Amino acid sequence: MAFTIMHPYFKNPLVSLYYSRDASVGMAVWRGHVHGAAFREAILLCLELMSRFELRGWLSDNRKIRAINLQDLQWSLKVIDTRIAAIPLLRLARLPSDVEEVRSAVTAVLLDAELVSAGKGLFCNFGEVREAMQWLTDQTTSKEGDA
Structure with a gap:
């Protein structure tokens, strides 16, 4: 895969959102x-970005999350689950948080989520952006998903 040029879509102190129309991928x-409200707004913006540009791959870079509110995380997965069917998203990649407590909380909620268990698409964890983007843009990859 050639280097994917990502265009900025939104940025605040909590999250930066990017997309590539050519590669049909987005990234948070x-x-x-x-x-809180800023997190919930960011989740809605992620979904808007996925829908607006009909993205087929999404990367969530969680490495710099220091803490996450469990109620907000559960809320986000409910909202995502209700809207994901209308989005052509096929693959979800995640770079887990550097903080063990955050990694564990997110993984536990994801394992219970309809989003992952319903098989909407493949879901994989990665250690590097380049590796995740390669997988997201490679339509011939047969790597099995994991939460």
Whole structure:
């Protein structure tokens, strides 16, 4: 895969959102303590971005999340689950948080989520952006998903 040029879509202290029409992928780069109205607004913006540009791949870079509110995380997955069917998204990639407590909380909620268990698409964890983007843009990849 050639280097994917990502265009900025939205940025605040909590999250930066990017997309590539050519590669049909989007990315959220999260940082800090993610919670409250700003987090919920960012989730809605992620869904808007996916829908608006009919993205087929999404990368959530969670490495710099320092803390996450469990109620907000559960809310986000309910909202995503109700809207994901209308989005042509096929693959979800995640770079897990550097903080063990955040990694564990997100993984536990994802394992219970309809989004992952219903098989909407493949879901994989990665350690590097380049590896995740390669997988998201490679339509011939047969790697099995994991939460």
